[in-house]
Amino acid sequence: MKRYYKSSVFGAVAFCMSAGSAQAILITQETDANLLASSILGSGVTVSSASLSGQSLLSGAVSSGTYTNASGVYGIGDGIVISSGNVSDYNDGPNSLPGNTTNFNTSASGAQETLLDPITGGSLDHYDVTQFDLVFDVDSSTDSIFFNVVFGSDEYAEFVNSSFIDAFGIYLNGVNIALFDALPVNINHPNMDFIAGTELDGILDPTSGAGNPIMLFEGAVAAGSTGNTLTFIIADSGDTALDSTAYISGFGNVDPGGGTCGGGTGNDCPTGVPEPSILALLGVGLLTLGVTTSLRRRKENV
Numbered sequence: 001m002k003r004y005y006k007s008s009v010f011g012a013v014a015f016c017m018s019a020g021s022a023q024a025i026l027i028t029q030e031t032d033a034n035l036l037a038s039s040i041l042g043s044g045v046t047v048s049s050a051s052l053s054g055q056s057l058l059s060g061a062v063s064s065g066t067y068t069n070a071s072g073v074y075g076i077g078d079g080i081v082i083s084s085g086n087v088s089d090y091n092d093g094p095n096s097l098p099g100n101t102t103n104f105n106t107s108a109s110g111a112q113e114t115l116l117d118p119i120t121g122g123s124l125d126h127y128d129v130t131q132f133d134l135v136f137d138v139d140s141s142t143d144s145i146f147f148n149v150v151f152g153s154d155e156y157a158e159f160v161n162s163s164f165i166d167a168f169g170i171y172l173n174g175v176n177i178a179l180f181d182a183l184p185v186n187i188n189h190p191n192m193d194f195i196a197g198t199e200l201d202g203i204l205d206p207t208s209g210a211g212n213p214i215m216l217f218e219g220a221v222a223a224g225s226t227g228n229t230l231t232f233i234i235a236d237s238g239d240t241a242l243d244s245t246a247y248i249s250g251f252g253n254v255d256p257g258g259g260t261c262g263g264g265t266g267n268d269c270p271t272g273v274p275e276p277s278i279l280a281l282l283g284v285g286l287l288t289l290g291v292t293t294s295l296r297r298r299k300e301n302v
């Protein structure tokens with residue numbers, strides 16, 4: 001219903017992205033909520049129930065899965081992946097399409113609109129939603145939980161400031177803790193940038209061009225509490241095209257490492273402060289920066 005791309009943009013993106021890729025992120029489609037939960041469960045946390053509201057097609061497309069990341073594309077550890085498209089499109093490798101799309105052709109429920117509206121500005125309809133809900137208890141020594149997240153989208157950069165503001169959120173006991181610099185995770189975030197590694201065109205880079213796309217989110221919980229609720233949600237906005245995907249690693253009382261604090265409700269992760277471990281990834285970041293610069297030049301010449 002929309003989305004026209006000039007062939008020269010396609011060629012530029014495909015060429016530049018393929019140059020820096022290596023096989024490492026390997027995704028397995030998964031729709032069993034308990035298996036998804038066990039794939040991110042860390043210390044101090046016990047999951048009492050899990051449910052998934054995702055998408056699938058007879059053609060084989062599925063919007064949720066687990067992944068391993070043997071050689072560290074994006075620097076993020078093993079975990080789960082959710083998408084407004086087919087997760088099998090987001091193994092590492094070349095970025096071969098500027099508008100990668102799976103149309104599940106489903107609309108958000110009213111409850112999902114309520115979760116997504118604050119992330120996308122409040123005026124958009126949402127489609128192809130994947131929502132993963134958990135209820136969990138924490139032990140007496142746990143007063144914070146942590147997540148590493150990489151978010152990306154093929155809406156970027158063409159549809160920034162459009163009506164197609166795809167989005168991701170993590171609601172902990174009803175509060176979205178997935179914020180970076182106090183802004184929700186969507187394709188309009190000023191830290192969106194080009195980072196090679198997968199089919200995703202744009203990635204939210206909390207290091208502002210240094211190339212480490214891992215956001216660390218922290219949420220406060222009462223020590224020893226039971227019945228905490230957690231919701232991961234991702235969606236297309238405005239229509240079902242040009243998908244967005246989030247990789248999530250860690251879900252425990254210990255910082256998984258390697259991320260940049262996005263903020264949240266805990267005490268240990270002040271907003272926007274890079275961790276020392278980011279220095280170890282500086283070499284990767286510099287390599288990525290070169291690709292980014294090249295991409296921008298090519299796009300400006302279109």
Ligand SMILES: [Ca+2]
Pocket residue numbers: 095096097098099100154199200201
């Ligand atoms: Ca793409």
Ligand SMILES: [Ca+2]
Pocket residue numbers: 084155164166235236237239240241242243244
């Ligand atoms: Ca979209």
Ligand SMILES: [Ca+2]
Pocket residue numbers: 084085101102103104128236240241242243
């Ligand atoms: Ca879609």
